[in-house]
Amino acid sequence: MSGHVVFLNGASSAGKSSIAAELLELLPGPYFSLPRDAVNSMRSRARTPEFGTPGFEQVFERTVLGYHRMLAGLAAAGNGVIADHVLRPHWLADCLEVLREQEVTFVGVHCPLPELRRRQRERGDRPSGLAERQFPVVHAHGDYDFECDTSVRSARECALLIADFVAKPGRSGAFNRLRGG
Template identity: 35%
Template sequence: MSYQVIVLNGGSSSGKSRLARELQKVLPGAWLSLSVDDLVDAMPPALVDGGDGIGFGDQGEVSVGDDFRALETAWMAGIAAMVRAGAQVVLDDVFLSGARSQARVRTQLEGLNVLWVGVRCAPEIAAARELARGDRTPGMAELQAEVVHEGVHYDLEVDTGTTESPECARAVAARVTS
């Protein structure tokens, strides 16, 4: 099977972005790296931290409203269109609703060859990374570490807390090229 999309799902600070960059180094061909953070960064300020967009609570909780969901659907349709036009994409995502989130993404990517990769990291390691980064709401990494994987089905899982990103990337690349 020739994969067109690699979906990396894991909590905040689990190592998805670093893994995506490492994958770009080891995968054959040109792979675009896109992240749900790109979507959030592109949203108008009125939809970040309030309203029907996306909000971040003081304890690290994340809430999403109808406007965010509508933009997320359009975003995913755009990614799927790029793939259908010939691009290969590594998608870095956070399935806040576990299996329901995967179902939404799966619907948008229907008909494409997708490799589903769970990116795990112990909550305490993710929390330490979050603290070192300084650009996340404290508590987000620990809250998301396990819940994003609930009910999600993967083709492959990696643990960036016990294995370095280049080695995780080689494991994913081996699956892609096998």
């Protein structure tokens, strides 16, 4: 039996990790929260190119593709999974293929660019201009099963709405539509 994937997609600082933490308390049965950033932080730092240096993009790309396969593996074993991602178009294409056998509820986590900038400044742990680079592409595909805006609702409120949505039959269809099926 395949598990269910709640796939949170949004720009950095949009509130995905906060929503995922709340969902762990709300969703029935066991779910794993597996943020892409956590997988990225597991990589060794010794002899690994740093962000912005030659070779980093290739290492990062392999990390992200591996992350997609981790999500699929956990779900294929029957686990519930909460994914926390910032999708680029080619990563979405990879997810559509790799997660073909799993039920995926695709959730768009939105936040206006000025608020993302403010949050990133406040956090102080993100590269300058990250929100500007991600903002035009992260939601470019335009199709979700459910969407929320963290500038008008708290992470808890968004998680409650997502949990209610996930409890409904026929909850997941965006990945199939995006595949053209």
